[in-house]
Amino acid sequence: MKKTKQKILAAATELFLDKGVDRVGVREIAAKAEVNLSLMNYYFQSKENLLFTIFDMLVKDGALQTREILESNAPIEQKINDYAIAYIDLLIEKPVLVSFVISVIHRNPEKIKTMDSAMGLYNSEIFCEQLKTEAQAGRIKPVDPEQLFISLISLILFPFTIRDLIMDKNSFSSKDYIKFMEERKTHVSSMIYSFLKI
Amino acid sequence: MKKTKQKILAAATELFLDKGVDRVGVREIAAKAEVNLSLMNYYFQSKENLLFTIFDMLVKDGALQTREILESNAPIEQKINDYAIAYIDLLIEKPVLVSFVISVIHRNPEKIKTMDSAMGLYNSEIFCEQLKTEAQAGRIKPVDPEQLFISLISLILFPFTIRDLIMDKNSFSSKDYIKFMEERKTHVSSMIYSFLKI
DNA sequence: GTCTATATGGCGATAGAC
DNA sequence: GTCTATCGCCATATAGAC
Numbered sequence: 001m002k003k004t005k006q007k008i009l010a011a012a013t014e015l016f017l018d019k020g021v022d023r024v025g026v027r028e029i030a031a032k033a034e035v036n037l038s039l040m041n042y043y044f045q046s047k048e049n050l051l052f053t054i055f056d057m058l059v060k061d062g063a064l065q066t067r068e069i070l071e072s073n074a075p076i077e078q079k080i081n082d083y084a085i086a087y088i089d090l091l092i093e094k095p096v097l098v099s100f101v102i103s104v105i106h107r108n109p110e111k112i113k114t115m116d117s118a119m120g121l122y123n124s125e126i127f128c129e130q131l132k133t134e135a136q137a138g139r140i141k142p143v144d145p146e147q148l149f150i151s152l153i154s155l156i157l158f159p160f161t162i163r164d165l166i167m168d169k170n171s172f173s174s175k176d177y178i179k180f181m182e183e184r185k186t187h188v189s190s191m192i193y194s195f196l197k198i
Numbered sequence: 199m200k201k202t203k204q205k206i207l208a209a210a211t212e213l214f215l216d217k218g219v220d221r222v223g224v225r226e227i228a229a230k231a232e233v234n235l236s237l238m239n240y241y242f243q244s245k246e247n248l249l250f251t252i253f254d255m256l257v258k259d260g261a262l263q264t265r266e267i268l269e270s271n272a273p274i275e276q277k278i279n280d281y282a283i284a285y286i287d288l289l290i291e292k293p294v295l296v297s298f299v300i301s302v303i304h305r306n307p308e309k310i311k312t313m314d315s316a317m318g319l320y321n322s323e324i325f326c327e328q329l330k331t332e333a334q335a336g337r338i339k340p341v342d343p344e345q346l347f348i349s350l351i352s353l354i355l356f357p358f359t360i361r362d363l364i365m366d367k368n369s370f371s372s373k374d375y376i377k378f379m380e381e382r383k384t385h386v387s388s389m390i391y392s393f394l395k396i
Numbered sequence: 397g398t399c400t401a402t403a404t405g406g407c408g409a410t411a412g413a414c
Numbered sequence: 415g416t417c418t419a420t421c422g423c424c425a426t427a428t429a430g431a432c
Contacts, residue, residue: 004415020305027408037409040409041408150357164307169320224426239426402428410419413416
């Protein structure tokens with residue numbers, strides 16, 4: 001059945017995100033998927049290959065949703081605002097996604113160039129062009145576009161990597177944390193925008 | 199000899215940072231340290247214990263250097279500037295430190311509260327107090343201090359977690375990357391300060 | 397403190413019957 | 415496509431001689 005493949009993917013995704021790739025065994029994946037161990041290899045050949053399949057799925061999914069915002073032809077202020085909102089909303093659903101992506105990249109640095117899903121995450125060209133154009137037209141302050149793009153994603157993504165730390169330090173419940181990230185949407189876009197304003 | 203313990207620590211630290219804790223075996227550590235495998239357990243009882251020893255060392259070291267800047271009584275503008283410079287300089291030396299800390303925290307979320315070295319990293323109280331005082335005195339814009347602190351460390355730390363991505367995307371050599379991070383010092387502090395300025 | 401030898405179990409992957 | 419059985423290897427940790 002086709003269901004088997006899906007069951008393996010679903011189980012492995014949850015375990016990889018939760019415990020980290022190297023702390024999950026193939027037997028554990030098969031058990032959670034309620035599938036015979038051999039079927040894992042029948043469908044995915046190896047654990048490594050299963051990992052990259054899942055990595056691609058997760059990353060393409062997320063990248064698509066945010067990328068088109070940055071590539072639209074909305075005014076820059078609007079764009080930054082929309083981007084922060086969409087990205088933070090996406091990650092409130094799956095906060096561990098950021099740590100997962102970072103860990104896989106750090107785990108296989110030599111494969112990054114060939115993983116176009118990973119490169120698709122870092123999609124600055126059009127946005128950087130727009131920053132230059134707007135600066136030349138005198139509508140925003142001239143800044144290093146690459147630095148600004150990195151700052152934008154840093155402000156959005158990093159707080160998710162230290163979720164546990166933030167919650168413990170401030171005695172946040174899950175709801176408190178979500179509220180904090182909701183408030184972050186305007187914090188991020190107004191910080192970026194106050195920097196660009198003339 | 200006391201040297202043995204140090205050799206194990208040095209070898210394990212390098213391997214943990216480079217390959218990730220779960221992709222390094224104890225035999226590999228012993229081999230790199232040129233030490234008999236059993237001595238690892240003689241000195242550190244278990245791999246887990248060795249990990250936490252190293253984590254504590256690395257984190258206390260880094261936290262100390264930056265913490266006192268945030269807790270000095272310099273004016274806020276100066277403080278932010280000094281903090282960005284010191285923190286980025288520290289991490290240019292060991293860029294993988296950030297990913298390492300994130301991965302260990304994510305690996306053992308339940309132990310965070312007891313690891314005061316980890317909590318020492320997140321040291322916002324005095325800085326946040328100062329932000330409130332300055333805002334009341336009308337010298338800076340009133341902002342959510344906790345959000346601002348998170349933004350400050352996000353701008354500094356996140357770029358190190360995606361070092362490989364930044365280098366590949368922009369075809370940076372190691373020197374280019376360092377230059378980029380050097381330029382980042384002023385980028386970060388001027389972004390934060392433009393946000394706080396009245 | 398340092399060594400050799402080994403216990404004990406988990407890992408990823410595959411062969412081959414059905 | 416799905417199963418059982420198993421290979422071969424590596425992991426962490428320890429016992430006990432010196």
